[in-house]
Amino acid sequence: MKSRLRFTLQLSFTLLVCLFMIVPVAMSVMAGLTENYFVGLESGLTLRWVNEVWQLYADTIWLSIKLAIACLLITILIGVPAAYGLLRSRRRWANAIEELLLLPVAVPGLATALALLLAYGSYREFRGSWLFILVGHVLFTLPFMVRAVLSVMQTAKLPQLEEAAASLGAGFRQRFFGVVIPNSMSGILAGALMVVTLSIGEFNITWMLHTPLTKTLPVGLADSYASMRLEIGSAYTLIFLVMVVPLLVAIQWAGKLTQQRD
Amino acid sequence: MSSSVSITLTQCSRTFAGGNTALQPLDLHVNAGETLVLLGPSGCGKTTTLRIISGLESPDKGGQVLFGERDVTALPIEKRDVGMVFQNYALFPNMSVADNIAYGLKIQRLPKAEIAHRLDEVTRMVDLQGFGGRRIDALSGGQKQRVALARAIAVRPKVLLFDEPLAALDAKLRDRLRIEIGQLLRELGTTAVYVTHDQDEAMALGDRIAVMQSGRIAQLGTPQEIYHRPANAFVADFIGAVNCLEVIGTRADGGLIVPGGELVATHLQGVSSVYCRPEDIQIVPLSQADIKGKVVQSIFLGQTQRLLVDTGGASPLQIEAPSRQRWPNGTGIGLTLTPRVLFHPDKPTVTGNAKEQAYG
Numbered sequence: 001m002k003s004r005l006r007f008t009l010q011l012s013f014t015l016l017v018c019l020f021m022i023v024p025v026a027m028s029v030m031a032g033l034t035e036n037y038f039v040g041l042e043s044g045l046t047l048r049w050v051n052e053v054w055q056l057y058a059d060t061i062w063l064s065i066k067l068a069i070a071c072l073l074i075t076i077l078i079g080v081p082a083a084y085g086l087l088r089s090r091r092r093w094a095n096a097i098e099e100l101l102l103l104p105v106a107v108p109g110l111a112t113a114l115a116l117l118l119a120y121g122s123y124r125e126f127r128g129s130w131l132f133i134l135v136g137h138v139l140f141t142l143p144f145m146v147r148a149v150l151s152v153m154q155t156a157k158l159p160q161l162e163e164a165a166a167s168l169g170a171g172f173r174q175r176f177f178g179v180v181i182p183n184s185m186s187g188i189l190a191g192a193l194m195v196v197t198l199s200i201g202e203f204n205i206t207w208m209l210h211t212p213l214t215k216t217l218p219v220g221l222a223d224s225y226a227s228m229r230l231e232i233g234s235a236y237t238l239i240f241l242v243m244v245v246p247l248l249v250a251i252q253w254a255g256k257l258t259q260q261r262d
Numbered sequence: 263m264s265s266s267v268s269i270t271l272t273q274c275s276r277t278f279a280g281g282n283t284a285l286q287p288l289d290l291h292v293n294a295g296e297t298l299v300l301l302g303p304s305g306c307g308k309t310t311t312l313r314i315i316s317g318l319e320s321p322d323k324g325g326q327v328l329f330g331e332r333d334v335t336a337l338p339i340e341k342r343d344v345g346m347v348f349q350n351y352a353l354f355p356n357m358s359v360a361d362n363i364a365y366g367l368k369i370q371r372l373p374k375a376e377i378a379h380r381l382d383e384v385t386r387m388v389d390l391q392g393f394g395g396r397r398i399d400a401l402s403g404g405q406k407q408r409v410a411l412a413r414a415i416a417v418r419p420k421v422l423l424f425d426e427p428l429a430a431l432d433a434k435l436r437d438r439l440r441i442e443i444g445q446l447l448r449e450l451g452t453t454a455v456y457v458t459h460d461q462d463e464a465m466a467l468g469d470r471i472a473v474m475q476s477g478r479i480a481q482l483g484t485p486q487e488i489y490h491r492p493a494n495a496f497v498a499d500f501i502g503a504v505n506c507l508e509v510i511g512t513r514a515d516g517g518l519i520v521p522g523g524e525l526v527a528t529h530l531q532g533v534s535s536v537y538c539r540p541e542d543i544q545i546v547p548l549s550q551a552d553i554k555g556k557v558v559q560s561i562f563l564g565q566t567q568r569l570l571v572d573t574g575g576a577s578p579l580q581i582e583a584p585s586r587q588r589w590p591n592g593t594g595i596g597l598t599l600t601p602r603v604l605f606h607p608d609k610p611t612v613t614g615n616a617k618e619q620a621y622g
Binding site for chain 2: 156157160161163164165166167168169170171174178179182183185
């Protein structure tokens with residue numbers, strides 16, 4: 001009897017917390033789909049606002065996707081060799097570098113952006129291009145890639161596998177691409193999904209670095225909330241969710257894949 | 263299969279960062295086609311020696327590694343033409359059994375037909391037919407080590423290196439794989455160096471055994487030499503059980519007085535102690551005994567039993583007896599020893615130079 005009461009209490013508390021977090025999201029989504037939010041659902045459902053967002057902000061969505069893909073490529077190209085280097089180097093060094101890598105995550109994005117502006121703001125071409133934002137995104141997301149890859153590399157017994165490959169005649173390149181990369185794949189996958197998600201949602205750094213011509217999705221979202229009808233901002237949120245939720249599900253799935261390997 | 267090659271280490275030492283000496287300057291020659299076992303307790307330098315031969319580690323300045331006439335000291339492992347089997351298998355988890363075995367062949371860019379032919383050949387040799395498509399994590403420990411073995415011999419290496427390959431397996435499987443590896447090595451005729459801390463494995467597989475102790479070779483010889491003529495107390499004790507009888511005095515006719523009686527051993531004059539193996543001591547009626555004592559403990563081992571006999575010496579003698587006979591504690595027992603089975607290491611110190619220690 002007692003345990004049943006406890007179970008009921010726990011369940012209701014959990015449901016309450018869920019509601020508390022889900023209701024605002026659901027309301028926002030509904031707002032993006034209703035004709036007039038202040039009138040309510042009676043005014044009817046419509047895709048008009050979604051369409052309008054697309055008209056107004058399509059370029060921000062494309063820029064965000066472009067940034068995310070470019071950011072992913074760069075973090076893989078830098079992050080995977082970096083993780084491998086950390087794996088092979090001595091502990092003291094490795095720890096110091098790992099902490100250094102985490103700095104852009106710990107420091108507020110605004111401060112990072114400010115530092116970038118101070119250092120490179122005078123190069124007008126660069127400052128005005130999307131590449132400037134890309135630098136910010138790479139700084140912010142790189143540690144996530146390195147950590148994900150490194151943790152998989154550490155459990156994969158790579159040094160032994162490499163020795164075995166070397167004994168069979170494989171040179172460094174053959175070992176790296178034939179043994180190291182395939183056995184770190186789950187880490188690279190987990191890191192990649194993380195990087196893409198973070199890059200698409202990044203606001204702090206981007207808001208400081210953007211120009212009217214280089215707005216990303218979250219910056220556009222802030223813009224629309226500030227200056228447009230509430231329905232448009234909500235429809236914008238809806239589009240963002242459609243892009244990001246599948247990525248989050250994929251992160252979960254990649255995480256499971258990694259655990260199975262161990 | 264391949265032309266085998268001799269291995270010569272000259273003055274190979276190894277000092278690790280921090281000043282730890284893993285290996286004293288070492289000279290070692292492995293004949294072409296021979297299986298040499300490096301035997302010793304952990305930390306004796308046997309694995310370091312193997313890694314220097316393999317090229318995974320370099321000797322300190324001044325050391326030299328020759329494969330036949332060829333100086334390979336500066337070559338990394340991938341250029342040395344060796345096959346290596348590791349204790350933890352080190353199989354590639356991202357590849358199937360067949361892909362693991364064929365890995366070295368693909369690195370050599372052999373034609374497809376040749377790869378298929380060799381794959382077939384080695385899987386038959388290690389008795390893994392039909393396992394080609396399996397995932398590595400779907401194999402048992404013994405099967406994994408067979409795959410590792412097949413992978414190492416598929417490339418037809420000049421030298422085969424084994425780093426405690428059976429240490430992770432359970433006893434029964436270890437015995438079976440040991441026999442199979444022995445057959446395989448004889449069949450292939452490849453020069454092999456085999457590291458282990460297990461004396462049974464060393465005896466069964468080694469044409470010669472190098473017993474190592476704290477970074478030096480304590481003795482190098484055939485299993486028979488190592489067992490019957492150990493160079494010092496450490497070797498005698500490490501390989502099998504050994505009894506040490508203190509010599510209390512010498513009689514005019516040359517007999518050695520030991521606790522519990524006396525022994526005839528004209529070849530062992532002037533020593534302070536003599537050694538013998540438990541299985542070399544015979545049990546005889548008390549009236550014919552050279553040495554008399556009392557059984558203080560009997561340990562049943564199945565095939566035999568081990569008796570501990572107190573003769574008044576510092577430690578009880580260990581004796582091997584037939585397992586069906588009963589020896590209650592306190593029973594008087596008579597023992598005899600032929601001169602042939604008594605030995606004494608000439609110099610009870612460990613010396614570093616293998617050539618000085620080599621018999622025959």
